[in-house]
Amino acid sequence: MFFCAGNNRFMTRIALFASGSGSNAENIVRYFSEKEDISIPLIISNKRDAYVHERAGRLGIPSFTFSKAEFDEGLAIIDLLRTSGIDYIVLAGFLLKVSQPLLDAYPGRIINIHPALLPKFGGKGMYGDRVHQAVVEAGETESGITIHYIDENYDEGDIIFQATCEVLPGDTPEEVARKVHALEYDHFPKVIEAVAKGLYPRNSASPAGKEL
Template sequence: MKNIAIFASGSGTNAENIIRYFTDSEVVKVPLVLSNNRKVGVHERVNKLGIPSFVFSREEFVEGRAVLDKLAEYAIDFIVLAGFMNKISDALLQAFPSKIINIHPALLPKHGGKGMYGMHVHEAVVADGDTESGITIHYINENYDEGDIIFQATCPVAPTDTPEDVATKVHALEYAHYPQVIEKLLR
């Protein structure tokens, strides 16, 4: 059994989807969720599912000790980012080499890098006239969105699609593929 921690900064829909997917798994367990924001919806979502969530400050995250201690307390083997809005600290990268993954709402390397998250990505896809978008699941390294790509899935983008339309299509891909890719990685 592998224990994964989910890091999230927002509403928590992907975190909830992952937790539900692994509820009866014999391979993966999600014992906790960590966040850098006390006021976001992920806490309520996961707490309703019986999963504790913890908040850490920017300083605690950069320094790393408090976060690493919490991960050790729950015997975490692997970290999954699900809408997490901080760059991963060197302390975490060193403690979890090739054991931290992220999902990006576009087909990297296009529309990646600092500031490219959420609706900013979908707006860029529409503004560039892209005919497809999708998701990229990748390992984390010291640079934004530059880790080795694990998996990509695509969806069409019509000339009449708004950024909100693209977001809906991309979210469907996230929910369908992220838990399955996690499971394959940890089998």
């Protein structure tokens, strides 16, 4: 953490990782722009042409691109994170598997959001519209979000928080996606804030749908 002499507080610094449009990333940045003790000093992507870079530019947040090989090797990214004083990593639509060097550098300090109620509809290749399509095809009556810590396997880390939405007969994957996105925008920043303040350490779980 960085110490801020002006307001006598420690500043928790969070890096966002994103692969796509960055709508969740922008929502998170805007939420924490109102906070005095948590900041988002940088955004990292694995895609140079991802729209998240344009969003970051508009928000005045530096953004960086690293190749898959650099993510796998980890050293350059870890150097940037440490130089920037990063305390936590938040995956906001980031599609690469987190490498072991990053896991070792930030144990229990990397969190992800998944657009379904894990352990259902998780694992390699299950992201975005694929998840919502699978939910509809399975005839599920509810879906939702899972916010969890990252470990060595896809979507298997300790669950921090879940919230649900109803899936109605006849709902399309696009309609399910809209409901899930609403949950993401509402809950993800609040859960990140709670984790950063030590309210949900690793190996503890929040009851599904608990308001923060």
